Amino acid sequence: MKRQRTQSPDQRCVCARRELPAWYYRLVALTIKEDRDVSPEDFDEDLSDLNEAGRNSERESNTIIANCECDDEDSECECQLHSDAADTLSERSYSGSDADFYYELRDEREERKWELRDMKEREGTAKRRRRELERNREEEVQAACELLRQTDVGGCRPRLDPIAGKTFYLFSVDHVDHCYNPQFPELYPTKYVEFYTLHEEDTRCEGVTG
Secondary structure (H helix, E strand, O other): OOOOOOOOOOOOOOOOOOEOOHHHHHHHHHHHHHOOOOOHHHHHHHOOOOOHHHHHHHHHHOOOEOOOOOOOOOOOOOHHHHOOOOOOOOOOOOOOOOHHHHHHHHHHHHHHHHHHHHHHHHHHHHHHHHHHHHHHHHHHHHHHHHHHHHHOEOOEOOOOOOOOOOEEEOOOHHHHHHHOOOOOHHHOOOOEEEOOOHHHHHHHHOOOOO
């Protein structure tokens, strides 16, 4: 959205410019520098921490401070009524010329905050499900290995089928923890190992010249 200025309300007392949150000034500078509207992604830089502590500090940082410069004898001064007021969703304590633009951005920022929070919850659920799948497969492999060790008595191992030409898929909880990206699950690599004999490899290379 483009910044639209409105006229300041007519007041008998002149108050110092109130201090707005840093994210607002950053977005205003962005709209001027790049000559474009604010997009939802523009809010993300200031919304990296979405935990409860971050929300509390966020609310504290949104408090608008006013320094009254009215005459002490001015009976109509209302600055003290809002000097310590927190700028909540249901309250408009800022009345500068850009107040409408500020509160519009603030509401959009709050929507983006909840959107990111929901997104993180969905991503966390997807990763937990993937991790559970990998853990179950790990346990199956470990159980098979333990059974194989138990049957390997006196150096007499059970006869196994040849593994040449076979593909085995690999599962790892550690791989999920360090490599899984819930934002792009389709790019999560499939882990597998293929076995083939040297004779087959030589056959593949026949007719190939350097």
